Amino acid sequence: MKKEVVIGLEVHIQLMTNAKMFCHCSTDYIGKEPNTNTCPVCLGLPGSLPVLNKKVLEFATRTALALNCKINQISKFHRKNYFYPDLPKAYQISQYDLPLGVNGYMEISLPESEEKRKIGITRVHIEEDAGKLIHEGDINSSSYSLIDYNRCGIPLAEIVTEPDFCSPEEARIFLVKLRSIVQHLGVCDGNMEEGSLRCDANVSVRDAKSGALGTKAEIKNMNSFKAVKKALQFEVNRQKKLLNEGEKVIQETRHWDESENITISMRSKEEAHDYRYFPEPDLLPLQVDLKMIEEIRKSLPELPEARKERFIKDYQIPEYDVEILTSSKALGDYYEKASSLYANTKILSNWIMGELIRYLNEKKIEIEDSPISPDNLVEMLKLIDKGVISGKMAKGVFEKMFKTGKGASQIVKESGITQITDKGELFEVIDKVINENPKSIDDFNEGKEKALNYLVGQVMRYTKGRAKPDFVFEAIKQRIKKI
Numbered sequence: 183m184k185k186e187v188v189i190g191l192e193v194h195i196q197l198m199t200n201a202k203m204f205c206h207c208s209t210d211y212i213g214k215e216p217n218t219n220t221c222p223v224c225l226g227l228p229g230s231l232p233v234l235n236k237k238v239l240e241f242a243t244r245t246a247l248a249l250n251c252k253i254n255q256i257s258k259f260h261r262k263n264y265f266y267p268d269l270p271k272a273y274q275i276s277q278y279d280l281p282l283g284v285n286g287y288m289e290i291s292l293p294e295s296e297e298k299r300k301i302g303i304t305r306v307h308i309e310e311d312a313g314k315l316i317h318e319g320d321i322n323s324s325s326y327s328l329i330d331y332n333r334c335g336i337p338l339a340e341i342v343t344e345p346d347f348c349s350p351e352e353a354r355i356f357l358v359k360l361r362s363i364v365q366h367l368g369v370c371d372g373n374m375e376e377g378s379l380r381c382d383a384n385v386s387v388r389d390a391k392s393g394a395l396g397t398k399a400e401i402k403n404m405n406s407f408k409a410v411k412k413a414l415q416f417e418v419n420r421q422k423k424l425l426n427e428g429e430k431v432i433q434e435t436r437h438w439d440e441s442e443n444i445t446i447s448m449r450s451k452e453e454a455h456d457y458r459y460f461p462e463p464d465l466l467p468l469q470v471d472l473k474m475i476e477e478i479r480k481s482l483p484e485l486p487e488a489r490k491e492r493f494i495k496d497y498q499i500p501e502y503d504v505e506i507l508t509s510s511k512a513l514g515d516y517y518e519k520a521s522s523l524y525a526n527t528k529i530l531s532n533w534i535m536g537e538l539i540r541y542l543n544e545k546k547i548e549i550e551d552s553p554i555s556p557d558n559l560v561e562m563l564k565l566i567d568k569g570v571i572s573g574k575m576a577k578g579v580f581e582k583m584f585k586t587g588k589g590a591s592q593i594v595k596e597s598g599i600t601q602i603t604d605k606g607e608l609f610e611v612i613d614k615v616i617n618e619n620p621k622s623i624d625d626f627n628e629g630k631e632k633a634l635n636y637l638v639g640q641v642m643r644y645t646k647g648r649a650k651p652d653f654v655f656e657a658i659k660q661r662i663k664k665i
């Protein structure tokens with residue numbers, strides 16, 4: 183029986199406001215002493231009252247508008263009740279039946295098709311984050327957990343999609359684009375590893391013929407784009423196997439175990455009624471008037487889709503390149519800066535997408551912290567253009583630039599790795615190689631052109647790669663003819 187994959191995503195983004203959602207505490211908590219960014223409000227002490235940070239509303243509205251949502255002029259806060267040590271109030275202030283934004287969509291481009299796919303956005307709502315549990319000690323004997331409330335009350339926007347994804351790859355492409363959008367909006371830094379962009383997924387498999395939806399499992403704890411794809415693929419395969427063997431899929435929450443590459447059952451999936459949602463009595467309904475919505479709409483910056491089109495038009499580079507270069511705001515900024523200094527935009531994109539991204543990924547460095555600045559990269563490309571170094575030598579120079587953060591000219595000067603431009607010096611080496619290899623000369627004279635490649639190789643070896651191979655090739659040819 184043919185099976186279809188149905189995936190929906192729930193994405194939490196941390197909104198980059200200075201203060202928390204309902205109090206004045208700072209949101210700058212990474213690396214801070216635990217429990218220092220707290221106050222009676224975010225610790226949920228009795229008698230404290232929440233006051234909404236207006237920036238949270240503005241940032242969430244920007245996000246919802248960029249995702250083509252309708253903004254509800256009146257939306258409400260609800261209490262989502264559950265007990266867990268990282269949630270001191272024993273409820274989370276969230277939104278329930280009247281969220282801020284509804285009925286939006288985002289278009290994604292799939293690599294193998296010309297057509298764009300429209301992914302429905304069910305809702306965008308705002309809620310506060312919980313604290314963080316840190317588990318210490320040996321799990322069997324002396325284990326204990328510490329609680330850090332610094333994250334408690336950090337504002338989040340939750341973006342819920344329709345179950346419109348037909349494959350794990352589509353979900354991954356959506357997430358990459360969503361991250362780029364929220365970065366361009368300036369509402370979230372999109373750092374998945376640090377948890378400022380978190381993704382849960384609902385996965386089910388259905389019979390293609392009847393179309394009846396299958397039972398879904400919710401997958402949590404995927405903290406990279408790669409993990410999302412791997413986890414969803416594992417889950418799809420697991421469910422297909424169960425169904426093929428005549429077994430049932432259980433509705434549950436499953437945890438992605440990155441080290442084992444499997445999803446593990448955590449608990450049976452809770453339903454909305456388990457949370458006893460009820461209206462938050464300490465906060466009035468949220469009002470966003472039309473004027474504010476229009477002001478925010480007008481202030482939206484250029485988003486990745488528009489930037490993509492501009493890149494194709496202005497820089498005349500292939501769509502494949504543009505897709506990668508606009509996949510994060512900082513990468514797009516890097517490319518634009520470099521392009522303003524260097525005319526050959528395709529060569530630039532080759533170096534950025536090839537060497538630069540490879541080194542950054544290897545060292546797990548973000549483009550914002552790249553040891554090679556756009557100016558440095560361009561300086562190196564100009565040295566190639568002037569013939570000071572060859573394209574091949576440039577790779578070594580690039581590696582040194584990346585490791586030391588030094589400029590290209592400085593590295594070339596310090597290591598003396600310029601190309602040999604002095605012809606006298608070069609001919610000395612060429613003559614030496616010709617004299618040492620009479621057999622190759624004979625071979626060439628008998629019509630074996632390939633024999634020359636060996637001689638060129640020898641010259642490159644003696645000069646430690648500092649000669650221009652095409653020049654050497656021609657020079658040897660001329661020399662032999664004269665012999």
Ligand SMILES: [Zn+2]
Pocket residue numbers: 202205206207219220221222223224225335
């Ligand atoms: Zn606080």
